[in-house]
Amino acid sequence: MHYDGILYRPPSESQSLLIQLTKGCSYNQCTYCAMYRDVQFAVKPLQEVLSDIKEGALYRFRRIFLCDGDALITPQPQLLEVLGAIREHMPWVERVGIYGDTRSILKRKVEDLKALKDLGLGIIYHGIESGDDVTLKAIRKGATSKQIIAAGQRVREAGILYSAIVMLGIGGRQRSQEHVLATANVLNAIQPDFIGVLTTMVVEGTPLCDEVDAGRFQMPSRIGLIEELYGLLARLDVKKGLLTSQHASNYLPLRVVLPYEKEQAMEILKDLIDRQDTSSLRPDYLRDL
Ligand code: SF4
Numbered sequence: 001m002h003y004d005g006i007l008y009r010p011p012s013e014s015q016s017l018l019i020q021l022t023k024g025c026s027y028n029q030c031t032y033c034a035m036y037r038d039v040q041f042a043v044k045p046l047q048e049v050l051s052d053i054k055e056g057a058l059y060r061f062r063r064i065f066l067c068d069g070d071a072l073i074t075p076q077p078q079l080l081e082v083l084g085a086i087r088e089h090m091p092w093v094e095r096v097g098i099y100g101d102t103r104s105i106l107k108r109k110v111e112d113l114k115a116l117k118d119l120g121l122g123i124i125y126h127g128i129e130s131g132d133d134v135t136l137k138a139i140r141k142g143a144t145s146k147q148i149i150a151a152g153q154r155v156r157e158a159g160i161l162y163s164a165i166v167m168l169g170i171g172g173r174q175r176s177q178e179h180v181l182a183t184a185n186v187l188n189a190i191q192p193d194f195i196g197v198l199t200t201m202v203v204e205g206t207p208l209c210d211e212v213d214a215g216r217f218q219m220p221s222r223i224g225l226i227e228e229l230y231g232l233l234a235r236l237d238v239k240k241g242l243l244t245s246q247h248a249s250n251y252l253p254l255r256v257v258l259p260y261e262k263e264q265a266m267e268i269l270k271d272l273i274d275r276q277d278t279s280s281l282r283p284d285y286l287r288d289l
Pocket residue numbers: 025026027028029030033034035036069070101127
């Protein structure tokens with residue numbers, strides 16, 4: 001396989017064969033992200049990807065994940081060709097997943113997304129991080145809450161499973177409440193199939209780290225982050241979905257079937273908040289991105 005650099009994938013794709021479609025991120029400006037900071041973005045040559053698909057067929061994976069960050073930026077004809085080749089060489093594959101940024105979703109019409117779905121694209125992971133426009137601007141996400149909602153709704157309309165990624169703590173102490181409220185509003189407007197909760201980690205060398213060093217950004221306390229998760233759940237009105245905080249960056253892994261298990265999860269969180277109990281939280285040395 002032609003793997004180049006460190007590959008990232010969502011926790012739920014841990015059993016998937018990774019096929020690298022792009023190198024790095026075409027945007028690469030989010031202040032908290034260190035994943036591809038020194039990587040020159042490129043769409044990989046089609047022949048290389050097709051050869052990986054043929055080789056990958058030997059391993060008979062049932063799921064495929066297309067890397068890197070925002071691989072959905074790949075031009076539509078090339079993406080169609082890649083999905084077509086997966087279908088031809090691995091007809092047993094049940095689902096193909098991909099990271100899609102707001103820009104790469106919105107550059108496609110619903111029909112374009114449906115064409116990808118028809119060739120096997122089964123899930124798009126969309127890093128929305130926050131629904132708060134002040135926070136989105138501060139972290140240079142390059143999208144407004146309105147654009148994020150439009151992108152999420154477009155994926156849903158195309159019939160592709162939609163997984164929203166949100167980040168606890170990304171508004172800092174200053175915007176914590178606004179961040180939670182606005183993020184819940186965005187999620188309610190989209191009605192995601194899945195919500196993946198991550199917790200902000202301040203990585204050295206990022207602009208966010210500079211903000212912390214300069215005293216302009218302060219992470220909420222660990223209990224403050226639990227309060228954010230509680231506040232998010234309290235405001236969520238998702239009719240049918242799954243919220244998980246099982247990513248290694250989180251202090252408390254939860255798996256909540258929405259809406260049925262929401263109250264139960266909130267009770268667990270409320271108990272920790274009331275007792276200010278951090279003893280059951282994941283220690284920082286075990287957290288990772
Ligand atoms: S968070 Fe995603 S869109 Fe932002 S720079 Fe990192 S990979 Fe690119």
